[in-house]
Amino acid sequence: EIVMTQSPLSLPVTPGEPASISCKSSQSLLHSDGDHYLEWYFQRPGQSPQLMVYLGSRRAPGVPDRFSGSGSGTDFTLKISRVEAEDVGIYYCMQGLQTPRTFGQGTKVEI
Amino acid sequence: QITLKESGPTVVKPTQTLILTCDFSGFSVISSGVSVGWIRQSPGKALEWLALLYWDNDERYNPSLKNRVTIARDISKSQVILTLTNMTPADTGTYFCAHRRDLEWGFDPWGPGIPVTVSS
Numbered sequence: 466e467i468v469m470t471q472s473p474l475s476l477p478v479t480p481g482e483p484a485s486i487s488c489k490s491s492q493s494l495l496h497s498d499g500d501h502y503l504e505w506y507f508q509r510p511g512q513s514p515q516l517m518v519y520l521g522s523r524r525a526p527g528v529p530d531r532f533s534g535s536g537s538g539t540d541f542t543l544k545i546s547r548v549e550a551e552d553v554g555i556y557y558c559m560q561g562l563q564t565p566r567t568f569g570q571g572t573k574v575e576i
Numbered sequence: 577q578i579t580l581k582e583s584g585p586t587v588v589k590p591t592q593t594l595i596l597t598c599d600f601s602g603f604s605v606i607s608s609g610v611s612v613g614w615i616r617q618s619p620g621k622a623l624e625w626l627a628l629l630y631w632d633n634d635e636r637y638n639p640s641l642k643n644r645v646t647i648a649r650d651i652s653k654s655q656v657i658l659t660l661t662n663m664t665p666a667d668t669g670t671y672f673c674a675h676r677r678d679l680e681w682g683f684d685p686w687g688p689g690i691p692v693t694v695s696s
Contacts, residue, residue, distance in 0.1 A: 466639075504682040506623075513672055514615075514623065516684035525684060557623055561682070565638040566613075566625040 467492050467560050471569035478552075478574055484545045486572045488558035493538045494521070502561035505534055505543045508571075509554040517556075518543065550576065578602035580612075580673050580687035587693050588663050598656040598673030598687060605649050605656065606631050609678035612656040614647065617689075618669040628676075629656055663694045 468491040478484045494501045501521035506514040516525040518534035521541060531546040545552055553576055558569040584596035596614070603610060613628040627647040628636040637645050646659040656673060670691045674683035 500680065502680075506682070513686040513689050514683075515686070516682040519682040520680055525682065559623070559625075559682075561680075564628075564636045565640070566628070568623040568625065571622045 466565055467494075467563055467567050469558055469560055469567050469569040471556075471558060471572050474570060474572060476572055476574045478545075478548045478576055480550060480576060481547050484548050484552075484574065486543045486556055486558075486574075488536075488541045488543070488569050490539045490541075490560055492563075494541075494560050494562050495538060496562060501537060501541070503534075503536065503541050504559045504561055506557045506559065507552075507554055508557065514557065519561075548574075548576075578675055578685055580675060580685065582671060582673050582687045582690040584690060584692070586691055587695060589696050590664055590694060592663050594658075594660040594663050594667070594692060596658045596660075596671055596673075596690065596692075598658070600654050600656065600673075600675065603675060603677075605629070605651060605654070611676045611679075612647075612649075613674050613676065613683060614656075614658045614671060615674060615683070615686075616667075616669045616671045618666075621669075624669075626660075626671075627658060665694045668692065668694045 470489045472487045503521045505518040508514040522534045555571045580600045610631045614626040629647045644661045648657045670689040672689045674686040
């Protein structure tokens with residue numbers, strides 16, 4: 466199975482400042498259709514996860530444009546251009562290329 | 577608007593079989609490209625993908641569950657059912673069902689989740 470490794474696991478942030486989370490996969494996530502099957506999810510305490518980014522860089526509807534996904538092959542990044550208080554929670558990457566789908570360990574973002 | 581909600585027992589005994597139901601609305605489970613998945617989260621831990629059911633009734637499972645898991649649908653009731661046999665304390669966690677609109681899109685939205693505890 467594809468192993469997903471996130472870093473850092475804990476990320477102290479300052480409101481108004483940028484933040485960045487890395488996600489590395491043990492195999493390339495490039496599909497034959499030319500897209501990278503990498504998704505980002507955000508989970509607040511006590512809530513279910515919500516989709517933030519799919520196909521590596523496409524923001525889901527309703528996701529603020531301060532969030533951006535990038536990367537290719539095995540290396541991906543989720544960036545927040547200016548952190549807001551509501552961005553506190555845990556971010557997970559997940560590969561959608563192979564079965565079983567696999568998640569990263571999660572990155573806890575806290576102020 | 578697409579919604580999903582999980583239901584079922586919140587406490588099961590070791591060796592018992594867990595049956596969870598995902599009631600959904602706002603989409604058809606037989607629409608081309610659509611799939612519904614189950615994901616769980618052990619207390620304080622990361623997310624674990626369990627199973628996925630595609631619009632054409634193709635089923636995919638996490639091999640780590642070693643043939644203990646089954647996913648099925650009841651189209652007339654707008655339900656997707658997860659069955660997990662031979663439960664152990666390691667299966668304790670919150671179980672989520674989630675919708676995918678097509679092969680490329682992510683899991684969106686998710687149900688609120690149902691906590692399940694395995695204890696004698």
